[in-house]
Amino acid sequence: xxxxxxxxxxxxxxxxxxxxxxxxxxxxxxxxxxxxxxxxxxxxxxxxxxxxxxxxxxxxxxxxxxxxxxxxxxxxxxxxxxxxxxxxxxxxxxxxxxxxxxxxxxxxxxxxxxxxxxxxxxxxxxxxxxxxxxxxxxxxxxxxxxxxxxxxxxxxxxxxxxxxxxxxxxxxxxxxxxxxxxxxxxxxxxxxxxxxxxxxxxxxxxxxxxxxxxxxxxxxxxxxxxxxxxxxxxxxxxxxxxxxxxxxxxxxxxxxxxxxxxxxxxxxxxxxxxxxxxxxxxxxxxxxxxxxxxxxxxxxxxxxxxxxxxxxxxxxxxxxxxxxxxxxxxxxxxxxxxxxxxxxxxxxxxxxxxxxxxxxxxxxxxxxxxxxxxxxxxxxxxxxxxxxxxxxxxxxxxxxxxxxxxx
Amino acid sequence: xxxxxxxxxxxxxxxxxxxxxxxxxxxxxxxxxxxxxxxxxxxxxxxxxxxxxxxxxxxxxxxxxxxxxxxxxxxxxxxxxxxxxxxxxxxxxxxxxxxxxxxxxxxxxxxxxxxxxxxxxxxxxxxxxxxxxxxxxxxxxxxxxxxxxxxxxxxxxxxxxxxxxxxxxxxxxxxxxxxxxxxxxxxxxxxxxxxxxxxxxxxxxxxxxxxxxxxxxxxxxxxxxxxxxxxxxxxxxxxxxxxxxxxxxxxxxxxxxxxxxxxxxxxxxxxxxxxxxxxxxxxxxxxxxxxxxxxxxxxxxxxxxxxxxxxxxxxxxxxxxxxxxxxxxxxxxxxxxxxxxxxxxxxxxxxxxxxxxxxxxxxxxxxxxxxxxxxxxxxxxxxxxxxxxxxxxxxxxxxxxxxxxxx
Numbered sequence: 001x002x003x004x005x006x007x008x009x010x011x012x013x014x015x016x017x018x019x020x021x022x023x024x025x026x027x028x029x030x031x032x033x034x035x036x037x038x039x040x041x042x043x044x045x046x047x048x049x050x051x052x053x054x055x056x057x058x059x060x061x062x063x064x065x066x067x068x069x070x071x072x073x074x075x076x077x078x079x080x081x082x083x084x085x086x087x088x089x090x091x092x093x094x095x096x097x098x099x100x101x102x103x104x105x106x107x108x109x110x111x112x113x114x115x116x117x118x119x120x121x122x123x124x125x126x127x128x129x130x131x132x133x134x135x136x137x138x139x140x141x142x143x144x145x146x147x148x149x150x151x152x153x154x155x156x157x158x159x160x161x162x163x164x165x166x167x168x169x170x171x172x173x174x175x176x177x178x179x180x181x182x183x184x185x186x187x188x189x190x191x192x193x194x195x196x197x198x199x200x201x202x203x204x205x206x207x208x209x210x211x212x213x214x215x216x217x218x219x220x221x222x223x224x225x226x227x228x229x230x231x232x233x234x235x236x237x238x239x240x241x242x243x244x245x246x247x248x249x250x251x252x253x254x255x256x257x258x259x260x261x262x263x264x265x266x267x268x269x270x271x272x273x274x275x276x277x278x279x280x281x282x283x284x285x286x287x288x289x290x291x292x293x294x295x296x297x298x299x300x301x302x303x304x305x306x307x308x309x310x311x312x313x314x315x316x317x318x319x320x321x322x323x324x325x326x327x328x329x330x331x332x333x334x335x336x337x338x339x340x341x342x343x344x345x346x347x348x349x350x351x352x353x354x355x356x357x358x359x360x361x362x363x364x365x366x367x368x369x370x371x372x373x374x375x376x377x378x379x380x381x382x383x384x385x386x387x388x389x390x391x392x393x394x395x396x397x398x399x400x401x402x403x404x405x406x407x
Numbered sequence: 408x409x410x411x412x413x414x415x416x417x418x419x420x421x422x423x424x425x426x427x428x429x430x431x432x433x434x435x436x437x438x439x440x441x442x443x444x445x446x447x448x449x450x451x452x453x454x455x456x457x458x459x460x461x462x463x464x465x466x467x468x469x470x471x472x473x474x475x476x477x478x479x480x481x482x483x484x485x486x487x488x489x490x491x492x493x494x495x496x497x498x499x500x501x502x503x504x505x506x507x508x509x510x511x512x513x514x515x516x517x518x519x520x521x522x523x524x525x526x527x528x529x530x531x532x533x534x535x536x537x538x539x540x541x542x543x544x545x546x547x548x549x550x551x552x553x554x555x556x557x558x559x560x561x562x563x564x565x566x567x568x569x570x571x572x573x574x575x576x577x578x579x580x581x582x583x584x585x586x587x588x589x590x591x592x593x594x595x596x597x598x599x600x601x602x603x604x605x606x607x608x609x610x611x612x613x614x615x616x617x618x619x620x621x622x623x624x625x626x627x628x629x630x631x632x633x634x635x636x637x638x639x640x641x642x643x644x645x646x647x648x649x650x651x652x653x654x655x656x657x658x659x660x661x662x663x664x665x666x667x668x669x670x671x672x673x674x675x676x677x678x679x680x681x682x683x684x685x686x687x688x689x690x691x692x693x694x695x696x697x698x699x700x701x702x703x704x705x706x707x708x709x710x711x712x713x714x715x716x717x718x719x720x721x722x723x724x725x726x727x728x729x730x731x732x733x734x735x736x737x738x739x740x741x742x743x744x745x746x747x748x749x750x751x752x753x754x755x756x757x758x759x760x761x762x763x764x765x766x767x768x769x770x771x772x773x774x775x776x777x778x779x780x781x782x783x784x785x786x787x788x789x790x791x792x793x794x795x796x797x798x799x800x801x802x803x804x805x806x807x808x809x810x811x812x813x814x
Contacts, residue, residue: 001582001615001673002526007686008675042477052470055701056463062659063459070449070658105512105696112694113520116547119409136693140523175408208408251477252469252700266408268415279414286543287519289512292702293659294462 006142015132015375016040019359026363033367036398038386040371041184041344043249045317047298048310051248054301058294075290076281077103077257084303085257094227100261100277102284103291103299107214107243107256112137113287114210114239114258117279118176123167125174127158129185129376129383131212134178146174151379156188156337156346157181160201173205179228180212182219185376185385186346187338189224195231202237208264208276209238214256217247217315218322219341235261239276246343246389248302248311255291255299318343321395322388328399332406343388346373350406355384366401413549422539422782423447426766433770440774443805445793447778448591448751450656452724454705455717458655461708465701482697483688484510484664491710492664501634507668507684509691510698510706514621514650514663519544520694521617521646521665524686525583530574532581534565536592536783536790538619541585553581558786563595563744563753564588567608580612586635587619589626592783592792593753594745596631602638609644615671615683616645621663624654624722625729626748642668646683653750653796655709655718662698662706725750728802729795735806739813750795753780757813762791773808 019039027035061067072078082098089096104110115137124138128147138145146165148158164171179198181190190198202209209228216226227242228234243256250256260277268274291299301307326339329347336347349358355372362368371387373380388395426446434442468474479485489505496503511517522544531545535554545552553572555565571578586605588597597605609616616635623633632638635645650663657663667684675681698706708714733746736754743754756765762779769775778794780787795802 001529001613003673003675003681003683003686004524004526005675007524007689008679008681010689040478044472044475044477046472046475047466047469049470052466055466059454059459059462059466059701059705062454063456065451065453068451068453068656068659070451070656071447072659105699108696109694117411117414119411122408133693140690140693206408249475249477251696252475252479254696254699266410268410268412272415274410274415276410279410282414282417283547286540286547287516289515289658289661292512292661292699294466294701295699298466 004140006140010136010139015371019369019371022360022363023369026367030367035363035367035369036390036394036401037369038390038395038398039369041246041387041389042251043246043314043318043389044391045249045314047249047253048302048307048314050301050304050307050310051298055294055298058297062293069293072290072293075284075288077101077291078293078296081296081300084300088303089227089229092226092230094229096227096229096259096261100259102258102260102280103296104256104258104288105254105291106245106250107212107241107258108133110256110258111210111212111241113283114241114280115141115143116283117276122175123172125165125177127179127183128378129373129380130178131180131184132376146172147377149379150183150186150188152335152348156183156186157190157194159194160198173207175205175207177202177207177209178212179209180214181225182215182338182342182344184215185344185371185373185380187342187344188346189219189341192223192225192231195225195228196233199228199231199233199237203233206266207237211238211240213240213242215246215342215344216242218319218343220319221341224341229259229261235263237264239264244299244302247315248299248307249314250299253295253298255295317392318388321390321392324395324399325386325388328402332403334406339388345386345388347384347386349382349384354381358384362402362405366398366405368398368401411547413547417543417546422778426776426778429767429770430776433774437774442770442774442776443797443801443808444776445797445802445805446776448653448794448796449658450653450721450725450796451798452656452721454656454660455709455714455721457708457711457714457717458705462701462705465704469700476700479697479700482691482695484508484698485700485703488703488707491707495710496634496636499633499637501636503634503636503666503668507666509665509667509687510703511663511665511695512661512698513652513657514619514648514665515540517663517665518617518619518648520690521648521687522548522550523690524683529582530579532572532584534586534590535785536780536787537585538587538591539783553579554784556786557590557593557595559742559755563590563593564597564601566601567605580614582612582614584609584614584616585619586616587621588632589622589745589749589751591622592751592778592780592787594749594751595753596626596748599630599632599638602632602635603640606635606638606640606644610640613673614644618645618647620647620649622653622749622751623649625726625750627726628748631748636666636668642670644671646671651706651709654722655706655714656721657706660702660705662702724799725795728797728799731802731806732793732795735809739810741813746795752793752795754791754793756789756791761788765791769809769812773805773812775805775808
């Protein structure tokens with residue numbers, strides 16, 4: 001057999017391995033130092049009580065023949081959860097019918113698998129810096145990628161280029177556009193006007209937008225869009241991926257959802273109209289069997305009034321960390337984005353250091369760990385990511401240490 | 408954007424939709440008739456008590472900050488579960504180290520996604536009849552498929568053709584070989600000698616075997632292999648997919664595992680050696696974030712001594728159904744396979760009917776539903792599948808009705 005040799009061209013996932021190695025070496029040398037980790041985007045607060053109760057109740061149902069459930073008919077998610085997600089969208093002004101929503105085991109799976117329904121000849125646009133999964137999942141299919149720069153000049157909100165993008169000395173327009181807002185890693189958030197510009201651009205060039213809304217729950221400013229479907233014309237051009245990982249601490253429970261509006265259609269080479277949702281349902285029908293029933297019940301509980309109250313407490317807890325980090329950076333006159341409507345804070349490395357040198361300096365001088373921006377693309381080489389998902393006290397301690405290092 | 412037009416060439420999933428429509432029409436006409444459903448391969452017995460307790464205990468852990476778990480580091484499954492699966496393999500004589508096992512959300516996902524690590528030029532061999540997912544997940548990538556006939560002449564155990572297979576008037580040898588034993592839909596089980604022949608064939612032609620062992624727990628005859636790794640030389644050529652769906656009633660809980668031995672390697676076009684497990688880890692690292700923690704704890708409980716005792720009870724319950732069906736078919740002199748070491752029973756349609764006509768006859772005359780063999784391939788057009796996953800009493804009643812129809 002022959003393997004898919006696109007895989008052999010991928011860069012190895014060195015980023016977090018290299019970080020882990022550096023931490024290990026430092027700790028071995030300095031066993032007395034207490035390292036504070038603000039690098040990985042994992043949550044630390046426990047699940048909301050109503051979520052745990054819902055999961056346990058569902059487990060009990062499966063213990064009894066009369067209430068036992070096997071395969072979920074469609075694999076797209078139970079109606080109770082799809083309706084709950086639809087209601088959640090409505091609560092912040094997005095009209096997303098339950099039938100356009102598919103429940104999944106987290107945004108990463110769908111984000112990776114969605115590319116299957118598109119032809120490999122499509123040109124992909126990814127902002128730089130970006131979540132590495134966008135890049136890798138397309139390189140695995142041998143696709144060509146153009147990058148839109150997110151940098152200090154545009155507040156890390158890359159905007160579409162009316163003149164197209166250079167690819168192998170040719171001017172091209174992208175077919176598939178990845179946008180993430182609030183952004184990982186930069187924490188920058190697109191305004192309504194900016195997103196509308198992308199929607200118009202996609203429409204003009206017959207492109208589809210894959211919109212990653214995983215951090216929407218952190219948006220405090222109600223003038224900023226939490227879903228691309230809050231904007232007119234989006235349903236004809238955009239797929240949205242979202243997750244309960246950060247909204248409700250589901251990184252270990254695994255549940256998310258993807259929206260493909262029924263309005264999103266294209267034309268096949270023989271002239272027939274093709275619904276992207278139908279293609280995706282066909283893909284998932286053959287390669288996915290739905291999300292665990294107790295997990296779906298747990299997710300449903302997130303969207304109840306009590307669930308929303310409880311998960312907001314954790315979000316507020318993390319937002320307090322984010323404010324603390326943002327406040328400290330302001331005080332130290334370090335340029336940054338994020339931290340206000342986002343759990344990520346992205347700052348320019350002090351002392352004109354590159355991101356790996358700054359990583360080493362932070363680790364060795366103050367035993368604080370973050371993520372070097374270089375791991376997310378070329379526009380990150382002098383930038384650094386901190387996350388707000390840690391413990392309040394540890395975050396405070398880390399900011400004290402940072403102050404002592406900078407001042 | 409352009410869609411992947413291979414999807415447009417797929418046959419629509421008519422089988423179960425058509426069955427559902429026929430049932431609905433019949434029930435509307437005859438609301439007084441009690442239909443017995445033996446068509447879909449879903450389980451009906453509740454989860455084992457230790458499994459439910461383990462899931463609830465894990466949910467409770469996630470409710471407390473000190474025991475909360477977020478992302479699983481590797482996404483390949485927690486060591487506690489990989490070790491448990493490795494121990495399970497050992498219990499029936501297969502040496503599968505934990506590091507070669509990846510935990511997933513059910514065999515269907517991996518079965519569908521595994522094809523990603525192979526080049527699209529590979530030639531696929533699928534037995535006919537077969538589980539439709541094998542066919543569809545390859546057609547989605549535009550791959551060419553050859554079929555090996557499983558029919559009455561070989562007891563529905565297709566064996567490799569030394570002369571290769573005809574494809575577009577060319578003689579070819581397959582690169583990727585799908586085998587399923589105990590088989591869905593036929594219930595036929597390969598012997599050690601037969602599987603060894605396939606292993607030798609794969610080795611001779613540099614092919615890889617994708618071995619679907621989802622029904623292994625139903626094998627009673629200890630001389631039959633439950634894993635391909637019970638056979639010498641298999642680790643250099645075979646990937647095995649297995650699931651807790653039928654072993655422990657996890658169709659709604661979603662957990663399975665895939666084994667890619669470290670010995671399974673091939674050579675890339677530049678001459679470098681490539682480990683298939685490493686490619687698969689790379690794929691999953693970008694497109695999968697691991698299985699829900701409470702689900703993994705539930706799965707772990709299946710492999711404890713108490714768990715094994717409890718899940719065996721359900722299996723025995725289904726085996727009783729299988730025996731009953733097999734016994735009835737023997738008594739009626741209807742040729743069949745399966746039912747002894749398998750939860751599926753595959754029989755030749757009486758009255759020389761094709762499978763859809765027999766479906767209609769069963770539905771209309773005795774209100775029993777099964778699956779027409781035509782849905783699984785051309786060798787199924789005169790055959791019919793019944794499953795043993797129903798209620799004991801209903802299965803008995805269905806067999807009484809069948810007797811009355813045939814005699």
